[in-house]
Amino acid sequence: MLYGRNDEQARLTSLIDGAREQRRSGALVLRGEAGIGKSALLAAAAAGVPRVLRVTGVAAESGIAFAGLNQLLWPVRDRLDALPPAQSAALRSALGETSGEQGRFATGLAVLTLLADLAEDGPVLCAADDAHWIDTATAEALLFAARRLAAEGVVMLFAARDEGFTGTGLPELRLDRLARCDAELFLAGRELAPTVRERVLREAAGNPLALQEFAAAGGRPPETSPLPVADRVLVSFQDQIAGLPENAQLMLLIAAAEGRGHMPSLLAAADTFGVGLADLEEAERARLVAVAGRSLTFRHPLISAAAYQGATAARRIAAHQALADSADSPDCRARHRASAALAPDEDVAADLQEAAERARVRAGHATAAALYRQAADLTPAREARAARLGAAASLTLQAGRLDEAGDLAVHAEKLGAADLAGLARVHAAVAYERGGPPAAARLLLDRLLFYTSYAADEERRDDLGASPILTKTHTAPLSTTT
Numbered sequence: 001m002l003y004g005r006n007d008e009q010a011r012l013t014s015l016i017d018g019a020r021e022q023r024r025s026g027a028l029v030l031r032g033e034a035g036i037g038k039s040a041l042l043a044a045a046a047a048g049v050p051r052v053l054r055v056t057g058v059a060a061e062s063g064i065a066f067a068g069l070n071q072l073l074w075p076v077r078d079r080l081d082a083l084p085p086a087q088s089a090a091l092r093s094a095l096g097e098t099s100g101e102q103g104r105f106a107t108g109l110a111v112l113t114l115l116a117d118l119a120e121d122g123p124v125l126c127a128a129d130d131a132h133w134i135d136t137a138t139a140e141a142l143l144f145a146a147r148r149l150a151a152e153g154v155v156m157l158f159a160a161r162d163e164g165f166t167g168t169g170l171p172e173l174r175l176d177r178l179a180r181c182d183a184e185l186f187l188a189g190r191e192l193a194p195t196v197r198e199r200v201l202r203e204a205a206g207n208p209l210a211l212q213e214f215a216a217a218g219g220r221p222p223e224t225s226p227l228p229v230a231d232r233v234l235v236s237f238q239d240q241i242a243g244l245p246e247n248a249q250l251m252l253l254i255a256a257a258e259g260r261g262h263m264p265s266l267l268a269a270a271d272t273f274g275v276g277l278a279d280l281e282e283a284e285r286a287r288l289v290a291v292a293g294r295s296l297t298f299r300h301p302l303i304s305a306a307a308y309q310g311a312t313a314a315r316r317i318a319a320h321q322a323l324a325d326s327a328d329s330p331d332c333r334a335r336h337r338a339s340a341a342l343a344p345d346e347d348v349a350a351d352l353q354e355a356a357e358r359a360r361v362r363a364g365h366a367t368a369a370a371l372y373r374q375a376a377d378l379t380p381a382r383e384a385r386a387a388r389l390g391a392a393a394s395l396t397l398q399a400g401r402l403d404e405a406g407d408l409a410v411h412a413e414k415l416g417a418a419d420l421a422g423l424a425r426v427h428a429a430v431a432y433e434r435g436g437p438p439a440a441a442r443l444l445l446d447r448l449l450f451y452t453s454y455a456a457d458e459e460r461r462d463d464l465g466a467s468p469i470l471t472k473t474h475t476a477p478l479s480t481t482t
Helices: 006-022 038-046 067-082 085-094 106-121 136-146 180-187 194-204 208-216 229-242 246-258 263-272 277-285 301-309 313-325 330-340 346-361 365-377 382-398 402-414 420-435 437-454 458-465 468-475
Strands: 026-031 051-056 124-129 154-160 172-174 289-292 295-298
Touching: 006 026, 006 038, 006 124, 006 154, 026 038, 038 124, 038 154, 051 067, 051 106, 067 085, 067 106, 067 124, 067 136, 085 106, 106 124, 106 136, 106 154, 136 154, 136 365, 180 194, 180 208, 194 208, 194 229, 208 229, 229 246, 229 301, 246 263, 246 277, 246 295, 246 301, 246 313, 263 277, 263 295, 263 313, 277 289, 295 301, 313 330, 330 346, 346 365, 346 382, 365 382, 382 402, 382 420, 402 420
Parallel strands: 026 154, 026 172, 051 124, 124 154
Antiparallel strands: 289 295
8 A cells, every 4th residue: 555646656557558558658767765665656556567577776786787687688588589680689698698799779779679579468567676776788778768669568667766867868757755644644554652653753754664664663763863864764774783683784794795685695605704594584584684585685775775884894895705705707706806905906907807898798888987997996007097997988988978988088198098099089089079070180189299299209109100090180181170
């Protein structure tokens, strides 16, 4: 039962009815603070749809290209053969079944075609929860499809917090806090003394999760009134976790650091500390987590955040190191090694670079760029750091982030990057998008003069002279720059 959400439910029902009865497609972003009820609305919308594809963003996988797409499309991967060959190849590459570099938009087009094909059998709902944590490659593919929906019978719903998943170009529905009367109905079935009920209503301020948790705590919210409601709920969860046995707290930390809820990985790391599945029993009884088969799920993302943030830095690092040592994939190993690093480390940086290359091959340009930036941060040698920043600049450009690409190229130049021609191409592309061919040509000439004066030895001058893009621009008529 959802309280105070009649208008929101009516809008979602209208979208789904349109897909079912008129094959009309639509997309919508549900926007609101943590605990406001976005997941509950998604669940209510999915209840009446026979075919639902689900993906939930996971903070730990936000840097893994197409991790979300794997989660979303895994149940229908048998339908890939029905796609046009190029689109099937793009999705198989994204899902890690094959290797091969794909175009930036090929995966998004393949997702759109697949959803349309699935909708031939009836309406399809694509529900993306915690979209602010979905990896960039998946988000780009899903948004590409969502912005092009028309009459397929597909509905795409995204739930996101205020601070993430912005600039989508999709219509949004903002979820406000519950009115006092709806909050009272929410608490009606709970046995609370009048004074306790009043305090819960006041402290929760209409946030459904806060109402639930503060009521469960017997009306004793943490004394942190100056904090936002979501932060007070976080503190409440931290208090609950602090009351668990030490081994249970450690298991929750490992689970939060692992991030995916993959029990084999979690238990392998836990074995390092001499803890195991039995130590999760108290957390399960407290309904902080649920364990089913090979998966562990936190009841709410704020519980995971509370378990992680409430631990000391030393314990967090130890958890990541154990997870790196027991990782079941090179990408997970690289991520945890980076999280455990306290200083520049070339071995860790090299692992991140390899992960970036795997993402690049799968057209995860934004993910690859972020990994290269992380690798640069952990690179001890100045020249190698500059090279990785240069690679990040090029990939950021391919991801369509012009300002960021230009800033990275400038940073790489300041470190003394060797691939000056590559950085010039980044600057020229940014200039071209902003001012057209004349601006790009003018910039290339300016860069040529700058690089020539910057180069201290003949070898670097030879390298610059051999660069096709610089040589062509240098010999072009000066009229092309005006």
